[in-house]
Amino acid sequence: MASSMITFIILGLWTTIVVLSSASTIIGTKLSLELEAQALLESGWWSSYNNLISNRCNWPGISCNNDGSITDIYPPPNIVKVGVKFGKMNFSSFPNLVHLNLNDHGLNGSIPPEIVTLSKLKNLYLNWNYLTGELPSLENLSQLAELDFSHNEISGSISQELGNLKSLVLLRLSWNNLTRSIPSALGFLSNLTHLEMRSNQFYNYIPPEIGELKNLITLDLSNNKLVGLIPSTLGKLTNLTTLNLSNNKLVGSIPSTLRRLTMLTSLDISNNMPVGSISSTLSQLIFLETLNLSNNILKGPIPQKIGNLRALYSLDVSKNKLNGPIPFQIGYLRKLISLDLSKNQLNGSIPSQIGYLRRLISFNLSHNFISGEIPLPLRNLSHLDNWDLSYNKLSGIAPIFLTSFPDIHKNYIGHNCYKIYSKSLVGNKDLSPYTCSLITRRKRILNHLKIFLPLTVFPAFLIYGHLLFSRSNLKSNNGMQESKTGNLFSILNYDGRITYEDIIKVIEDFNTRYCIGIGGHGSVYKAELPSGKTVALKKLHRLNAEDPNFDKSFMNEIKFLSEVCHRNIVKLHGFCVHQRSMFLIYEYMERGSLRSVLTKDVEAIELDWSKRVDLIHGIAHALSYLHNDCSLPIVHRDLSSHNILINSNLEAFVADFGAARMLDLDSSNQTILAGTYGYVAPELANTTTITKKCDVYSFGVLALEVLMGRHPQELLSLFPSNSLLQNIMLNDILDPRLSPPTSHLDTQKIVLVATIAFACLPMEPKSRPTMKQVSHEFLCCQRSLAKPLGEISLLQLVASEMDVEKELCN
Numbered sequence: 063m064a065s066s067m068i069t070f071i072i073l074g075l076w077t078t079i080v081v082l083s084s085a086s087t088i089i090g091t092k093l094s095l096e097l098e099a100q101a102l103l104e105s106g107w108w109s110s111y112n113n114l115i116s117n118r119c120n121w122p123g124i125s126c127n128n129d130g131s132i133t134d135i136y137p138p139p140n141i142v143k144v145g146v147k148f149g150k151m152n153f154s155s156f157p158n159l160v161h162l163n164l165n166d167h168g169l170n171g172s173i174p175p176e177i178v179t180l181s182k183l184k185n186l187y188l189n190w191n192y193l194t195g196e197l198p199s200l201e202n203l204s205q206l207a208e209l210d211f212s213h214n215e216i217s218g219s220i221s222q223e224l225g226n227l228k229s230l231v232l233l234r235l236s237w238n239n240l241t242r243s244i245p246s247a248l249g250f251l252s253n254l255t256h257l258e259m260r261s262n263q264f265y266n267y268i269p270p271e272i273g274e275l276k277n278l279i280t281l282d283l284s285n286n287k288l289v290g291l292i293p294s295t296l297g298k299l300t301n302l303t304t305l306n307l308s309n310n311k312l313v314g315s316i317p318s319t320l321r322r323l324t325m326l327t328s329l330d331i332s333n334n335m336p337v338g339s340i341s342s343t344l345s346q347l348i349f350l351e352t353l354n355l356s357n358n359i360l361k362g363p364i365p366q367k368i369g370n371l372r373a374l375y376s377l378d379v380s381k382n383k384l385n386g387p388i389p390f391q392i393g394y395l396r397k398l399i400s401l402d403l404s405k406n407q408l409n410g411s412i413p414s415q416i417g418y419l420r421r422l423i424s425f426n427l428s429h430n431f432i433s434g435e436i437p438l439p440l441r442n443l444s445h446l447d448n449w450d451l452s453y454n455k456l457s458g459i460a461p462i463f464l465t466s467f468p469d470i471h472k473n474y475i476g477h478n479c480y481k482i483y484s485k486s487l488v489g490n491k492d493l494s495p496y497t498c499s500l501i502t503r504r505k506r507i508l509n510h511l512k513i514f515l516p517l518t519v520f521p522a523f524l525i526y527g528h529l530l531f532s533r534s535n536l537k538s539n540n541g542m543q544e545s546k547t548g549n550l551f552s553i554l555n556y557d558g559r560i561t562y563e564d565i566i567k568v569i570e571d572f573n574t575r576y577c578i579g580i581g582g583h584g585s586v587y588k589a590e591l592p593s594g595k596t597v598a599l600k601k602l603h604r605l606n607a608e609d610p611n612f613d614k615s616f617m618n619e620i621k622f623l624s625e626v627c628h629r630n631i632v633k634l635h636g637f638c639v640h641q642r643s644m645f646l647i648y649e650y651m652e653r654g655s656l657r658s659v660l661t662k663d664v665e666a667i668e669l670d671w672s673k674r675v676d677l678i679h680g681i682a683h684a685l686s687y688l689h690n691d692c693s694l695p696i697v698h699r700d701l702s703s704h705n706i707l708i709n710s711n712l713e714a715f716v717a718d719f720g721a722a723r724m725l726d727l728d729s730s731n732q733t734i735l736a737g738t739y740g741y742v743a744p745e746l747a748n749t750t751t752i753t754k755k756c757d758v759y760s761f762g763v764l765a766l767e768v769l770m771g772r773h774p775q776e777l778l779s780l781f782p783s784n785s786l787l788q789n790i791m792l793n794d795i796l797d798p799r800l801s802p803p804t805s806h807l808d809t810q811k812i813v814l815v816a817t818i819a820f821a822c823l824p825m826e827p828k829s830r831p832t833m834k835q836v837s838h839e840f841l842c843c844q845r846s847l848a849k850p851l852g853e854i855s856l857l858q859l860v861a862s863e864m865d866v867e868k869e870l871c872n
């Protein structure tokens with residue numbers, strides 16, 4: 063009984079205690095809500111709403127939880143401007159505050175210390191104000207995920223305690239006056255995705271612990287006074303898309319580990335002092351959109367693999383000590399808007415492939431050692447706003463298209479010629495300031511000017527990069543001998559006895575004395591064999607990449623090509639593979655290339671109308687044969703006047719056919735660059751499929767070139783503008799070095815060649831004839847002429863509406 067009494071009393075006490083304690087919670091909540099209300103009123107921030115304090119959860123920029131306690135304070139600056147009232151808010155009155163955003167409120171003074179009591183705070187934005195003083199100790203804000211104090215005037219240093227804020231995802235302290243070291247404890251903030259400390263006064267080293275922030279997406283430490291090496295641990299930040307270390311005093315080399323940052327879209331290390339070269343492994347950063355390495359001490363070449371960075375729209379490697387040539391692979395970067403290679407020691411010529419960068423707005427090559435002529439494809443850079451080729455070693459005649467470039471001053475001096483001046487061209491002492499438009503109906507002017515447009519040939523690049531001829535993989539094949547020195551050598555179609563050693567001996571191990579030119583894919587040497595026979599050796603560039611499949615395919619191709627036999631095709635006699643070199647052995651052609659014959663006045667005159675027409679016929683038959691009559695169809699791919707060779711009887715021979723195919727077995731996607739500029743069919747600007755119709759286009763260009771005595775570049779640029787073509791007579795474009803054709807037959811043939819040449823040039827491949835049709839036309843069709851040559855306009859030829867009667871073939 064007594065014990066039950068005691069139990070009752072205890073139970074009763076217990077109940078009382080429970081009731082009392084819950085009442086104190088309710089009273090506490092009420093009190094706390096009142097304190098919140100009081101703090102809001104006293105702050106004066108919402109002064110125009112003060113009579114509605116009970117409705118505070120609906121004031122602009124305030125949110126509450128279900129109990130009516132304030133969780134969010136984010137006054138919209140256009141409605142509630144905090145400004146100098148910042149200090150009036152009692153921040154310790156908001157125990158449930160999660161989100162505080164006073165971005166751009168004109169705050170001044172220092173950060174109120176009560177902020178550190180807001181233990182539930184997750185987002186704290188005080189950016190874009192005028193806050194001064196030092197950072198308060200934030201160690202108890204353990205929930206903080208987003209902290210943005212950027213764009214203030216906060217000074218002092220960051221303490222290691224910041225490393226306790228393990229929930230931080232975003233830390234922005236840019237544009238302040240913070241100093242001393244970046245604490246290594248930041249490496250503990252493993253959830254951090256954005257770390258932005260730009261434009262402060264941090265000095266000392268970048269702590270390698272930053273490499274532990276595996277989730278980082280943005281790392282911006284730019285514009286400080288950081289010293290020492292770029293930590294190689296940054297290579298661990300594989301989610302990084304933006305890395306900006308620019309404007310510091312970093313030294314050493316750019317760590318090769320950066321190649322692992324494959325998500326990077328922006329890399330800026332400019333304005334530091336790193337040395338060493340630009341590693342070609344950076345080419346693995348295939349999503350890079352901006353790359354800025356300017357104003358450093360980088361040496362060595364610009365890696366060719368830069369061509370892999372196809373997403374780049376801004377590339378700046380200016381103000382370094384880079385040397386060597388500009389890799390033509392820059393032409394692959396079709397998205398480039400801004401390209402700055404200025405103030406380096408780059409040499410060689412401007413790659414014509416720069417003409418592919420049609421989006422370029424800004425292009426700076428100034429202060430280098432670039433030589434050669436300004437390539438014609440640069441005319442395609444129609445968006446240029448800012449260009450600079452000054453202070454180089456450019457030479458030759460300024461191309462006419464420059465007159466349409468911005469920042470060009472021109473004075474007309476008659477005869478379609480201008481004298482031009484531009485800041486962007488100064489400092490190139492061998493560059494002629496005169497330029498002329500060559501389209502003129504007057505032969506006299508043409509004769510008078512004697513200007514031939516410079517033409518730029520794409521470098522023979524096909525061999526670079528993918529092929530290494532490794533001897534061990536080669537199986538001995540019939541007809542192939544292994545020489546004493548262990549070189550493979552094969553003469554497939556040659557009757558005389560000849561060895562590798564014989565050949566090497568006569569050309570004194572490729573002494574440049576025997577070099578007769580640079581051909582499609584390598585240098586060409588002339589070798590007079592002991593038998594009295596002369597052959598041409600085409601030495602291919604050294605191969606430097608390994609491809610086990612290549613050897614076999616190469617052999618097959620050689621064998622296949624050596625079986626090609628046509629009276630207008632240069633004969634391939636054999637080949638040789640050597641550890642140091644690889645060459646093909648061809649029939650020798652005394653007069654060299656058609657291009658060289660046409661540029662020399664004496665030889666061009668020797669090549670009279672009837673020989674020229676025969677020559678064009680020969681080329682057409684050879685192409686028709688390659689396309690249709692071989693065991694596998696062969697597309698030449700690179701037809702131009704450089705690889706039509708001429709023998710002592712002034713007959714034409716197609717050379718280098720299939721070379722592209724042979725050397726390009728695995729890269730059909732690069733074939734667009736296999737052609738020679740000025741002959742490449744227009745569809746190759748946006749497709750990569752090489753077809754026979756590409757050869758047809760090149761043939762059309764070539765045929766016109768033979769008639770005109772020079773490349774029809776300017777004419778093609780008018781094509782197919784009818785009004786311009788209407789005013790040009792066939793007579794006016796014929797090579798002015800020859801007198802007009804006198805024989806009626808020659809005249810007829812010329813008209814036929816011109817008609818067919820224009821028929822080969824439509825933009826649309828389907829509208830071009832096949833080579834078989836062309837060859838057939840030349841073989842069988844006679845045309846009688848109703849008009850004299852001087853009365854046939856190019857438009858008539860293009861439209862094929864001339865009064866020529868075509869007799870049907872049987």
Ligand SMILES: *[C@@H]1O[C@H](CO)[C@@H](O)[C@H](O)[C@H]1NC(C)=O
Nearest residue numbers: 097098101152153154155156
């Ligand atoms: C701020 O509010 C807290 C309670 O939330 C109170 O203790 C403190 O005295 C207040 N400070 C000022 C300056 O009013």
Ligand SMILES: *[C@@H]1O[C@H](CO)[C@@H](O)[C@H](O)[C@H]1NC(C)=O
Nearest residue numbers: 145146149169170171172194
């Ligand atoms: C903030 O700015 C106002 C007006 O410029 C000035 O009167 C006030 O003293 C400043 N407060 C602090 C803490 O600097």
Ligand SMILES: *[C@@H]1O[C@H](CO)[C@@H](O)[C@H](O)[C@H]1NC(C)=O
Nearest residue numbers: 178179198199200201202203
């Ligand atoms: C953080 O909280 C602890 C424990 O409540 C306290 O001792 C310490 O003073 C607080 N630190 C700051 C900077 O307010």
Ligand SMILES: *[C@@H]1O[C@H](CO)[C@@H](O)[C@H](O)[C@H]1NC(C)=O
Nearest residue numbers: 205227228229230252253254
């Ligand atoms: C870090 O992020 C993960 C995933 O979002 C989360 O589960 C974890 O709690 C976070 N860590 C801290 C300390 O907040």
Ligand SMILES: *[C@@H]1O[C@H](CO)[C@@H](O)[C@H](O)[C@H]1NC(C)=O
Nearest residue numbers: 215217218238239240241263
């Ligand atoms: C920034 O800090 C430096 C000293 O570290 C001081 O000389 C300078 O005046 C400060 N600048 C501003 C804008 O506060």
Ligand SMILES: *[C@@H]1O[C@H](CO)[C@@H](O)[C@H](O)[C@H]1NC(C)=O
Nearest residue numbers: 275276277278299300301302
């Ligand atoms: C990187 O990003 C991916 C996808 O956003 C995410 O799944 C991953 O957790 C992040 N962190 C690391 C270290 O890969």
Ligand SMILES: *[C@@H]1O[C@H](CO)[C@@H](O)[C@H](O)[C@H]1NC(C)=O
Nearest residue numbers: 260284285306308328330352
């Ligand atoms: C990197 O930072 C510098 C200076 O802070 C800035 O000027 C530059 O635009 C940034 N680079 C990129 C690519 O955003």
Ligand SMILES: *[C@@H]1O[C@H](CO)[C@@H](O)[C@H](O)[C@H]1NC(C)=O
Nearest residue numbers: 308332333354356376378400
């Ligand atoms: C590259 O960085 C330098 C120095 O930081 C800057 O002057 C230049 O404008 C940047 N280049 C581009 C294209 O932004």
Ligand SMILES: *[C@@H]1O[C@H](CO)[C@@H](O)[C@H](O)[C@H]1NC(C)=O
Nearest residue numbers: 380404405426428448449450
């Ligand atoms: C090209 O770069 C040079 C040196 O880097 C600079 O002086 C020049 O102003 C730049 N040209 C243009 C047009 O921006």
Ligand SMILES: *[C@@H]1O[C@H](CO)[C@@H](O)[C@H](O)[C@H]1NC(C)=O
Nearest residue numbers: 385386387407408409410411
């Ligand atoms: C370019 O310069 C390098 C040395 O920097 C030199 O070896 C090379 O021959 C030069 N090339 C040309 C085309 O001047």
Ligand SMILES: *[C@@H]1O[C@H](CO)[C@@H](O)[C@H](O)[C@H]1NC(C)=O
Nearest residue numbers: 726727728729730731732750
């Ligand atoms: C060419 O590119 C296409 C698409 O970009 C790709 O599917 C194809 O495999 C590539 N061909 C070669 C030979 O690389």
Ligand SMILES: *[C@@H]1O[C@H](CO)[C@@H](O)[C@H](O)[C@H]1NC(C)=O
Nearest residue numbers: 744745746747748749826827
């Ligand atoms: C190539 O692009 C141009 C314009 O972008 C277009 O007119 C033409 O039809 C395209 N040609 C082919 C073969 O796709």
